[in-house]
Amino acid sequence: MVTPKHIAPQPTDPAHQSEGSITATLNPALAAPLTGLPTLHGPPPVGMERRFAPVPAGQVPEWCKLPSPRERCPITGASRSWILDQEALGQVQIARVRQPGRMRGACFVYVPSLLALLRGALEKGEKGGTK
Numbered sequence: 001m002v003t004p005k006h007i008a009p010q011p012t013d014p015a016h017q018s019e020g021s022i023t024a025t026l027n028p029a030l031a032a033p034l035t036g037l038p039t040l041h042g043p044p045p046v047g048m049e050r051r052f053a054p055v056p057a058g059q060v061p062e063w064c065k066l067p068s069p070r071e072r073c074p075i076t077g078a079s080r081s082w083i084l085d086q087e088a089l090g091q092v093q094i095a096r097v098r099q100p101g102r103m104r105g106a107c108f109v110y111v112p113s114l115l116a117l118l119r120g121a122l123e124k125g126e127k128g129g130t131k
Contacts, residue, residue, distance in 0.1 A: 036053060037051065037052055037053040038051075038052055038053070038062045038063050039052065039053050039054070039055040039059075039061040039062045039063065040052035040053070040054070040055065040061055040062070040063045040064065040065075040108070041055055041061040041063070041064035041065070041074060041075060041111075042064070042065060042074070045065070045106045047099055048097070048099075048106070060075065060111060060115070061075075061111055062110070062111060062112070063095070063108040063109065063110060063111060064108065064109050064111055065106060065107070065108055065109070066080060066083060066084075066094065066106075066107035066108065066109055067079070067080045067083070068080065073109070073114070075111060075114075075115075076114060076115070076118060078114070083109060083114070086114075086117060091113070091117045092109065092110070092113050092114050092117055093109075093110040093113040094107055094108065094109055094110070095107070095108045095110065096108075
């Protein structure tokens with residue numbers, strides 16, 4: 001099985017596969033090669049430990065948490081507001097997850113979409129924002 005270079009390798013435990021995965025919802029073309037739990041940069045939020053797998057050292061995760069206000073993305077160095085602006089333009093995919101009965105949830109950035117945006121800007125030779 002060949003996996004695209006922009007997707008982190010996934011564990012192949014069939015017990016963790018789900019038909020309605022968030023990856024299939026966001027980008028059906030990328031859902032086929034993924035097996036197991038999605039990888040996440042850093043520790044998962046409380047109560048979501050069983051939904052994410054830790055990323056092996058030296059590899060890019062599939063998801064990372066949206067940075068807190070006044071913080072930067074640990075993978076790209078992008079600010080929270082810039083990432084949210086790019087999502088509003090349809091350039092970056094973000095999943096908002098809230099457990100039943102909870103008031104607040106967590107926002108996760110789909111790293112391949114963020115890296116594809118940056119790679120596209122680099123290939124076009126753009127300087128500044130993407131508008």
